[in-house]
Amino acid sequence: MKHLLTSFLAAGLLTAPALAQSVKRSDYPIQAVSFTRVKLADSFWLPRLKTNTDVTIPASFQRCEATNRVKNFEMAAARQGKFATIFPFDDTDIYKTIEGASYSLKLYPDEKLDQYMDVLIGKVAAAQEPDGYLYTARTIDPAHPHNWAGKERWEKERELSHELYNSGHLYEAAVAHYEATGKKTLLNIALKNADLVCSVFGPGKRAVAPGHEIVEMGLVKLYRVTGKPEYLSTARFFIDQRGHYQGYDPKSPDAWRNGSYWQDHKPVVDQKEAVGHAVRAEYLYSAMADVAALTGDQKLLAAVDTIWQNMVSRKLYVTGGTGAVPGGERFGGNYELPNTTAYNETCAAVANVYWNQRMFLLHGEAKYVDVLEKVLYNGLISGVGLDGKTFFYSNAMQIRSSASFPQTEPQRAGWFDCSCCPTNLARLMPSLPGYVYAQKGNDVYANLFISGTTELTVNKKVVRITQQNNYPWQGDLKFTVSPATATDFNLLVRLPGWALGEAVPSDLYRFAAPVQEQVSINVNGKPVTYTTRNGYAVLARKWSKNDVVEVRLPMDVRQVQAHTSVQDNLGKVALQRGPVVYCAEWKDNNGKASNLLVPAATTFTTRFQPEMLNGIMQLQATVPAVQIDAANSSISTTRQTLTAIPYYAWANRGKGEMTVWFPQQLTDVELISRKAPEVTVGK
Incomplete structure (x- = not known):
């Protein structure tokens, strides 16, 4: 029956509702x-989603055209020419943008966008080889x-080719497009393509641990849509292949390059720590959760579960x-969380939301x-400028003015040679409505x-x-519940950990004072x-039309302290109000941010600034600031106003200093030279 279902689907004989109703499974x-x-x-998210629709997605499609990503598909269809971009995974920028545009169509119907995607999908179809291969x-x-591709198909899949990575993003885009449009x-x-992959890989066939995970997540999505068991079993097969690479030598000083970088140093069921390339890892961990849910593999x-606990208690930045x-x-x-060299790839924030x-x-x-909320309001949207068309690949915790400090990106860019992050944001943002609620029988969860x-x-x-x-x-929340007729069920409203006095669900960070x-x-x-x-607060009752639930969350400014094993943050505090982590930026603080102290007794005032950075809640306090008199080689402190803005909003007003962590007192002075190596970004 399931094979017939797929055949009907391929022939275009099943409508979207019919397909959805034909498959029932755990x-x-x-x-x-x-x-x-x-x-x-x-008022917070909808303007961002509108900017994503009006600016980010069109800019992404335009840049895919201008950088010859679309041309690659046209040449593949013609079976002639020369690959015109840098990386073999550049195909995925088109897939990811189609995925985002598909979600966006549900928010903002747009006939021209729909037609453009039809044309683009036609080019993708023409580039596909007769047996389904698409690369x-x-x-x-x-x-x-x-x-990077090797002489034969799949030859370098583990190390470089990204053939299965391309497939995974194709599958994700295809399901989003189908769910949004019915096409x-x-x-x-x-x-x-998936049928080809399943025919090539599996028990008794070709084996590989995919070099850049995501094909596993994509196959699971196809399985949910079609019910075809080969999609789930192949996803499971790819997960099970990790930890069997014969060239891995754990005693080598570069062992991570052959093993843990790919999460391939041991079988996944024996892994206990978040390791290696963070985006690849979190896509793998997402797929592990998928397969565990669908198969019941304990x-x-x-x-x-163990890997997640390691991440949240040892390897998570305060911004997520x-x-x-x-x-x-x-x-x-463990506890290696530096500030000036913090990488925090934007794609990793996207993957962390999925996980x-x-x-x-x-x-x-x-x-x-x-944790998902912490990522969303901080480490994710920091990756895109308020203009919707400039981006961070990495997301630093501190930018110093001195060249003596190796740092990641001090300013945003419109595009990158490896532009995985802009297109990943384009697909994640409009999918946000799918994270607000969840349901299990009579339990309805209000998550965001x-x-x-x-x-x-x-x-x-x-x-x-x-x-x-x-x-x-x-922090004043209002829920109006209106059943068609009076009915019993449980409304579960999330009680955010930060509102209960818990900075994160571990001892990695804590609030300096009780709530x-x-x-x-x-x-x-x-x-x-x-x-x-x-x-969750469990509100169990017989609900009637227009019942109103009001929840009040405390919105005090909190000082956050890191675990003492995080060396960079000893004696320092970060600032948080509600779910939002703050930073000081040069623009508001006399051209500097690295000279500000925040003593324990500091009291902050809050003020909403509607005209500033598209509308923010601003924090201010009078604090000591270190002043250097270069002419007299003297150092002193003076009182000045510290102005803090949400971390996500930094680097929208030019290039300069920024910091998330503030010393509580002056304990040392660094004497520094003027030269230091630069940190680059990209795969």
Whole structure:
């Protein structure tokens, strides 16, 4: 039956609703409410999604045209020419932008965009070889493929070719396009390619641990759409191939280059630590969660749980960034979280969102959404400028004016030779509605506090839930619950860890002082007592039309301290208000940021600045600032106003100093030279 289903799909004989209803199978115990069923009306996120639609996606398509990424597909279709870009994974920038544009069409219907994608998908189809192979770096001129590709198909898949990585992004884009539009044009291309992949790889066939993971996640998505078991079993096969590479020598000083960089140093069920290239790793861990959910594999589940705990307690920046080390774009050792050389690739933030969403769907615990929220409001949107067309590949924790400090990017760029991050943002941003709510039977989870409306079916009755808030600037949340008829169910409202006095769900960071105000909840204007479950307030009642839930979260400015093993942050504090982490930037602080102290007793005032950086809550305090008199070789401190802005908003007003972590007192002075190596970015 499932094989017939795929055949009908390929022939265009099944409509979108028919396909969705034809397949029933086990999956995550909790299901996210689809992005197609959540309509946003939010003053923080909706303008960003509008900018993504109006600026980021068109700029991405235009840059794919201008940099010959589209031309590669045209030449592959003609089977002649010379590969015209730098990397063999450049195909994926088109796939990722199509994915983002597909999500965007549900938010903002656009006939011209829809038609443009139809034309572009036609070019992708023409570039596909008859057996389903799709990889322009070889198809253009098979006798002279890209030098990363090897002479034969899949020959260098582990190390360099990215053939399966390209396929994975194709699958992700195809499912998004199908779900958003009901069209099967791109999905049919993806299924043809996936059938080829499944025929080549598997038990008794070719074996490889894919060099850059994501094909595993993509295959799982195709499995959910079609029910074809080969897609799930091949995803599982790829995961199981890790840790069997014969060329890996753990005693070599460069062992990471052959093993942990690819998460290929041991079988995944034996891995206990987040290691290697952070984006590859978090795509793998997302796939491990997928396969654990779909197969019930307890060893796989235990491994991904252990790895997540290592990440959140040893390797997570206070902004939610991951991947500390520029060399290899990788996780460092435990507590290796430097500031001036912090890498924090934007793609890793995207991958971390995917991973934590899956961990929540597995376990139903608020701590995973706490981390997801931290990434969203800080380390993710820091990667795109407020203009929607300038980006950070890496996301530093500190920029110093002296050249003596090796640093990552001090300013944003419009595009990169390796432009994976801009197109990854283009696809993640408009998918945000799919992260707001989730459901398991009679339990309805409110995970993110984003104004808008959704309609669910609970106990076979339609329930409309409307959120109204001014989050993240204010902590007053309002939910209006309107079932078609009165019905019993549980509304589970996430109680953010930061609102309960927990900086992160581990001891990696802590607030310097206890929380002063408690979370309060009213239903229809009356305070209610509530039980808690896994970090959620459980509101169990028979809901009637226009029942109103009001939640008040404390929004004090908090000083954050790092674990004492994080050497760069000893004696320092970061600033957080609600879910938002703050920084000081040169523009607001007399041209510097590295000379500011924040003593423990510092009191901050808050003020919303609607005209500043597209509207922000600004923090200010009077603090000591170090002053250097170069002429007299003297150092002193003076009192000045420290102005802090949300970390995500830095580097939108020119190039200069920035810092997230502030010394609490002056304990030492560094005497420095003027020259230092520069840190580069890119795969």
